[in-house]
Amino acid sequence: MTRKQKRLAVIAGGMSFILVAVLLVMFAFSQSVAYFFMPGDLAKADIKPGTRIRLGGLVAEGSVKRGQGSTVSFTVTDGKSTVPVSYTGILPDLFREGQGVVTEGAFDAGHSFVADSVLAKHDENYMPKEVADRLKKEGVWEDGKNNTGATK
Numbered sequence: 001m002t003r004k005q006k007r008l009a010v011i012a013g014g015m016s017f018i019l020v021a022v023l024l025v026m027f028a029f030s031q032s033v034a035y036f037f038m039p040g041d042l043a044k045a046d047i048k049p050g051t052r053i054r055l056g057g058l059v060a061e062g063s064v065k066r067g068q069g070s071t072v073s074f075t076v077t078d079g080k081s082t083v084p085v086s087y088t089g090i091l092p093d094l095f096r097e098g099q100g101v102v103t104e105g106a107f108d109a110g111h112s113f114v115a116d117s118v119l120a121k122h123d124e125n126y127m128p129k130e131v132a133d134r135l136k137k138e139g140v141w142e143d144g145k146n147n148t149g150a151t152k
Helices: 003-032 129-138
Strands: 034-036 053-059 071-077 080-086 099-108 113-120
Touching: 003 113, 053 080, 071 129, 080 099
Parallel strands: 034 053, 080 113
Antiparallel strands: 053 071, 053 099, 071 080, 099 113
16 A cells, blocks of 8 residues: 555545544434423424423413322413423422423323423522523513413
């Protein structure tokens, strides 16, 4: 092999290595993507059971029901539509009715949303940005208050 051929072989090997690394990173990111939906969006979306999504909105008043052990069921609303959610685990300390929440999970075969993580606001001045933007767009959330009785 000539010096030029060796140089080309090293360059081709390096480019192949970089290409494989980029493809692996892209594959990993595609597996962890969870799209954000509000309850009103779900009627328009075709979401197959088992597809991971983030569901955000407000916890509906009077909807939190504690089951056996650490199982909790509640309803997420955007003022127009509601989605029942089931969660097994420890809820954040600031989780309560009328407050903003983002849940991550999937619909099961029976079209029930089963959350594996629940994120709640962390202080009196915080609403998850995705939820606040969508609620403002829908006209449910106004600066400083919302129409369901919770304060910002």
